[in-house]
Amino acid sequence: MKNYFWKMFSNIKNGQLAKKAFVYQKRKKICEEFLKILWDEGFILGYKIDSVNSNKIKIFLKYNNEEPVINSIKLITKPGRRVYYSIKQIWKLNSTKNFIIFSTNKGLKTIIDCKKLKIGGEPFLVIN
Structure with missing residues (x-):
């Protein structure tokens, strides 16, 4: 279960380094709970369950002046x-x-x- 959690944060880190607008993550309850906190605190633009594959979450990454909001x-x-x-x-x-x-x-x-x-x-x- 925890492997998805670790993978989600490496996906977010790598996505922001590559200046991507969004990344995909396998849908797990713990991942959604973390994403809710990140969204509430303004670290991501948002997230939604993928319309094509309901087992995936689409995470929208946030940038300020083309710099990632999450530095590390x-x-x-x-x-x-x-x-x-x-x-x-x-x-x-x-x-x-x-x-x-x-x-x-x-x-x-x-x-x-x-x-x-x-x-x-x-x-x-x-x-x-």
Whole structure:
């Protein structure tokens, strides 16, 4: 299941390096949840289920003055190395420079949401 997640972010990274308008990704529930967060935070223009093949998601990439909005995506937790942060550790992180998405017991949350809800979790990735 997680392989689709890792592949989606490499697709987005590579698509933006190649200045593509959109990329395709296999449709999975976890991928749609991450895309919803990225769209809410303004990192992508949007996404939709492909009209021809309903097992694919079309992700519309966002650019500012022909520069990608997402400069870098760094994966924190990897399949071979899991990392978990408590709420105390999350409060020590600077949420103004980095955008971090956590997997919590309440679903996928941003670092700001984790601070508001006072919950820890597994950080998936950092976006600059």
